Amino acid sequence: MVAVGDMLVGYATDEDVRKRGASGGLVTAVLAAALEKGLVEDVVVMKHINEFEAVPIITDDVDEVLASTGSLHSVPVNLAKYAKGRKVAMPAKPCDAQAVIEQSKRNMIDLDTTYIVGLNCGGSMHPVVTKKMLAEMYDIDPDDVVGEEIEKGKLIFKTKDGQEKGIPIDELEEAGFGRRESCRFCTIKIPVNADLACGNWGVIGDLAGSATFCQVMNDKGVKLLENAIDAGRIEVQPASDKAIAIREKVNNAMVNLGNTLEEKIITEIPDEERLQYYLGQMENCIDCGACKEVCPVCSCDEDSKCTMFHSLADDYKMSMYHLVRLLHLTDSCIACGQCSDVCPSDIPITILQSRFAIPAQRKRNYQPGMNLDRPPFFEVMVK
Numbered sequence: 010m011v012a013v014g015d016m017l018v019g020y021a022t023d024e025d026v027r028k029r030g031a032s033g034g035l036v037t038a039v040l041a042a043a044l045e046k047g048l049v050e051d052v053v054v055m056k057h058i059n060e061f062e063a064v065p066i067i068t069d070d071v072d073e074v075l076a077s078t079g080s081l082h083s084v085p086v087n088l089a090k091y092a093k094g095r096k097v098a099m100p101a102k103p104c105d106a107q108a109v110i111e112q113s114k115r116n117m118i119d120l121d122t123t124y125i126v127g128l129n130c131g132g133s134m135h136p137v138v139t140k141k142m143l144a145e146m147y148d149i150d151p152d153d154v155v156g157e158e159i160e161k162g163k164l165i166f167k168t169k170d171g172q173e174k175g176i177p178i179d180e181l182e183e184a185g186f187g188r189r190e191s192c193r194f195c196t197i198k199i200p201v202n203a204d205l206a207c208g209n210w211g212v213i214g215d216l217a218g219s220a221t222f223c224q225v226m227n228d229k230g231v232k233l234l235e236n237a238i239d240a241g242r243i244e245v246q247p248a249s250d251k252a253i254a255i256r257e258k259v260n261n262a263m264v265n266l267g268n269t270l271e272e273k274i275i276t277e278i279p280d281e282e283r284l285q286y287y288l289g290q291m292e293n294c295i296d297c298g299a300c301k302e303v304c305p306v307c308s309c310d311e312d313s314k315c316t317m318f319h320s321l322a323d324d325y326k327m328s329m330y331h332l333v334r335l336l337h338l339t340d341s342c343i344a345c346g347q348c349s350d351v352c353p354s355d356i357p358i359t360i361l362q363s364r365f366a367i368p369a370q371r372k373r374n375y376q377p378g379m380n381l382d383r384p385p386f387f388e389v390m391v392k
């Protein structure tokens with residue numbers, strides 16, 4: 010029997026899935042069992058192309074789910090949009106789960122039929138930056154990389170010849186590489202907003218590297234795990250006190266680091282320089298709209314106010330499009346970094362958005378995507 014609040018360590022019973030899995034294949038096995046036993050109609054997973062490229066797919070093919078093992082640290086896609094209007098189970102970094110919850114508050118996703126298998130997340134990287142970093146800092150050919158992990162503050166790459174090379178993340182980030190800017194100040198490292206919170210922190214002893222630590226967050230999490238146990242796809246055991254303490258310690262260290270980096274990244278701008286700062290940051294915007302297209306919390310679709318009130322013929326330095334978005338996303342922006350990732354003009358749009366959103370959210374003690382108890386502060390929840 011599984012119960013809400015359980016802290017477990019588990020792995021896939023299929024030896025091949027366990028071996029290919031990022032840390033024991035439990036997540037893949039849980040997703041596959043949800044599909045096999047009819048808990049959901051489809052599963053969202055990442056279809057790997059190589060270590061730096063993958064595409065999210067929505068599939069009802071169990072074999073495709075079983076083939077999707079492994080954590081892709083250099084594919085920073087947000088998966089929330091793939092859950093819209095469907096009955097799915099999905100893996101989710103904390104920011105994926107946040108976006109799913111924000112969409113559900115706007116009636117775009119039904120949480121009763123969406124199962125979220127959360128993944129701890131120390132951060133993700135932009136694929137182009139990672140490849141450059143491998144060449145310049147690691148002296149490794151990106152084509153030789155077969156896996157990566159973050160351990161004891163180091164980013165470690167494993168290569169085809171069985172070698173490993175790690176460099177402290179601080180050093181990489183000082184040199185302009187490492188995690189995406191938004192991941193550096195993200196402080197939700199364990200997805201307590203998902204149905205299950207899974208990761209390798211706290212997996213110790215003989216099981217290190219071949220099992221996943223899994224915290225059961227709610228009744229849907231219980232259902233997911235019991236379903237996978239009944240299907241014979243996973244084995245679980247209680248986590249030891251030592252394992253629980255280690256996981257908590259690492260999480261606390263990562264959260265503290267996130268808070269420190271937020272102070273460094275989102276610096277104060279004096280009142281008299283503010284307008285010039287925003288105009289300067291936005292001046293190379295080509296109004297392509299990619300930052301809206303990719304935004305996982307944007308729920309307006311064709312009825313968007315930002316594009317409706319903006320014409321390319323307008324001659325503003327900072328378009329109405331951005332002014333509407335800065336305001337409209339104040340209560341929902343989760344600082345996921347997707348908009349900065351896609352901007353063809355390299356505008357740090359996540360940071361600009363965060364400068365508006367973070368203080369407003371803090372003032373109202375509202376953290377988007379973390380729970381269902383409170384409606385967004387700009388909107389009324391229609392149930």
Ligand SMILES: Cc1cc2nc3c(=O)[nH]c(=O)nc-3n(C[C@H](O)[C@H](O)[C@H](O)COP(=O)(O)OP(=O)(O)OC[C@H]3O[C@@H](n4cnc5c(N)ncnc54)[C@H](O)[C@@H]3O)c2cc1C
Pocket residue numbers: 029030031032033034035036037038040053054055056077078079080081082083084085086088100101102105128129130131132133159207208209210221222
């Ligand atoms: C970017 C990233 C950073 C992580 N950082 C940490 C960390 O710091 N500490 C920690 O304890 N755990 C971290 N994890 C989780 C850990 O790597 C394992 O995913 C987890 O332990 C489950 O292992 P598993 O063998 O059960 O997963 P598997 O059975 O291998 O399944 C992995 C699942 O993750 C999905 N997936 C792969 N890449 C992504 C992605 N970029 N975004 C969303 N879904 C994806 C796959 O489709 C698959 O469904 C991270 C995962 C990711 C994706």
Ligand code: SF4
Pocket residue numbers: 085102103104105130131132133191192193195196197344345346
């Ligand atoms: S924003 Fe946070 S949850 Fe999302 S990829 Fe970055 S570190 Fe992970």
Ligand code: SF4
Pocket residue numbers: 300303304305306307338341342343344345346347348349358359362
């Ligand atoms: S505005 Fe940018 S950072 Fe904020 S939720 Fe949308 S894509 Fe993510």
Ligand code: SF4
Pocket residue numbers: 293294295296297298299300301348351352353354355356358
């Ligand atoms: S993605 Fe960049 S260039 Fe395109 S509209 Fe957004 S800020 Fe402007």
